[in-house]
Amino acid sequence: MMHWIILPVVLPALLAPLIGFVMRHDMTLTRTASVAGTLLLFAISLGLVLLAADGETHVYRLGDWPAPFGIVLVLDRLSALMVVLTAALAVIVLIHAIASGWDARGWHFHTLFQFQLMGVCGAFLTGDVFNLFVFFEVLLIASYGLMIHAGGTRRIQAGLQYVVANLAGSTLFLFALGAIYASTGTLNLADLAVRVAELPREEAGLVRVAAMLLLVVFAVKAALFPVQFWLPGTYSNAPAPVAALFAIMTKVGAYAILRVHATAFGPEVPATGDLVGDWLFPAAIVTIAIGAFGVLGARRVMPLISFSVIGSMGTLLLAIASFSPGATTAALYYLVHSTFAAACLFLVADLVVTRRGSDLLNAMPATAQNGLFAALFFGAAIGMAGMPPLSGFLGKLLILDALRAPEVMPWAWTAILVGSLLTIVGFARAGSELFWKSTSIPLPVASPGEAAVDAAVVPATPGATPLEIAPAVLTIAALVGLAAFAGPVAGYLEDTAIQLFDRAQYIGAVLTTGGEG
Amino acid sequence: MEIIVASAIGVLTAGGVYLILRLRTFPVILGLAMLSYAVNVFLFASGRLAIDQSPILSKYADISYTDPLPQALVLTAIVISFGMTAVLVMIGLGAYLEAGDDHIDLDGSEPEAGKDGTA
Secondary structure (H helix, E strand, O other): OOOHHHHHHHHHHHHHHHHHHHOOOOHHHHHHHHHHHHHHHHHHHHHHHHHHOOOOOEEEEHHHOOOOOOOEEEEOHHHHHHHHHHHHHHHHHHHHHHHOOHHHOOOOHHHHHHHHHHHHHHHHHEOEHHHHHHHHHHHHHHHHHHHOOOOOHHHHHHHHHHHHHHHHHHHHHHHHHHHHHHHHOOOEHHHHHHHHHHOOHHHOHHHHHHHHHHHHHHHHHHOOOOOOOHHHHHHHHOOHHHHHHOHHHHHHHHHHHHHHHHHOOOOOOOOOOOHHHHHHHHHHHHHHHHHHHHHHHOOEHHHHHHHHHHHHHHHHHHHHOOOOHHHHHHHHHHHHHHHHHHHHHHHHHHHHHHHHOOOEOOOOOOOOOHHHHHHHHHHHHHHHHOOOOOHHHHHHHHHHHHOOOOOOHHHHHHHHHHHHHHHHHHHHHHHHHHHHHHHHOOOOOOOHHHHHHOOOOOOOOOOOOHHHHHHHHHHHHHHHHHHHOHHHHHHHHHHHHHHHHOHHHHHHHHHOOOOOO | OHHHHHHHHHHHHHHHHHHHOOOEHHHHHHHHHHHHHHHHHHHHHOOOOOOOOOOOOOOOOOOOOOOHHHHHHHHHHHHHHHHHHHHHHHHHHHHHHHHOOOEOOOOOOOHHHHHHOOO
């Protein structure tokens, strides 16, 4: 049996306690192990992409139990793509966390970081809905620790809010799983797809409830209206590298909607029909509006970026809502793009905010390397807002092109285009406050108030070292690469989307006994 | 039997939701605990209610058995919710000790804005 598939889960799971218990007193050793482990994860995930590139659905049976009875991990193009995205983001974020010293401001950053990777990779790979719940809990409990890393009153308060929102979400998840098990008698995703498809519409009330409950649960993760309220407070108060890593967490929700609802509760299933898409679509439109107005109204940098993340999730889910291979191709392209764009914004903002000492959007004396930061922020902002030449423009173009059906086009196009315009205005305002107006202010005699407030946060470093800038440059390079190789990438994503909607192949691969064993 | 279990789940859920909406640490922790009890009972019921039956197949007698899978699910859910409650209590305590009050929402308190002297 191919054991490679489970390695993205096992490697961080083994490394995390090793770092936490054995290496915790030696920062250099901890950092080396964490970086080495994450690089290894990246290499493994590249191998998995190659493995999945043949178009087969690879199944890993834990304990070699056949599918509906045992838990399976499933590797296809989509899960390979998500795992490699996670690993790439993790490498970048880890470099930033180490270079900026965030990881040394509290205990167990690297342990929690590895557990977080374990949960995210597991959620992307699993083929069992209850197992998905377990991996959600793994990634959540690690994220609680990361969220309040380095402490501080406001961060812990925001962390408490985040924990409560997600615990309520987890409870809902269990209710949904109970309803699914009561009505279909299975929790294996492929088996579920078979059973739900067999249910006549009249007897499917409970299944429809379960499908909507699951949608709400995944919407909490994906920050979809009306359960997006936790995101701005959480992301803007989390340590910046953690917020950048959380860029993949919202995508876990989007992935789960795509995977579970496209496989088991898709539009061609009589039991659910268009139910999910019909609710997802208006919610995504409102989400875009909230994101855009939030960007426009934010008075601080971190909430501004958080609201732009909400707006990008709205755009992404708008494309997902149509549950068709064409729109999903566009959605996947935009998903990869928005992950790097959001991470880049948080990383650049961290460089700026730690030097300014406050994330308020007001004119303050220019920091060292003002021009460099301005250029990086500009690059990240046009990526996020969806302006050419970066990949955000192509992503939004693909989504607009996919949403041409006459009944969705007016709403979707208006929301995306107006939302993009408002986002551009918001970012332009923020950029000019942060970088332009600041150059016209003379240096005051060290504002004592701020120095006292954030003395712990503001190191006396005037400029950023190349290692601190490298992660932000890497993410922008990823956006450029995504735009430059848009053709091949879109081709691969189209194959991915077609494979996702080829339910017969997925079901056949998972439920046949033997398989690759 | 069914009506007792169903109303127990309903009452626990209603109480849990009410307590969570209080948005103060202690009621919210209790509310989440009640919700997780409700969901545990609900998961049990998802395997159909059966009395006096073991969850194990007997090879000696052709007796009926109760579905073992929900029991495994409930066990997992109990372990996870227990751990999560402990984490929540610790973070809640930390927030209370740091901030001096036990409100969970962030609205209305912008301490850093005041310190910055602007905004």
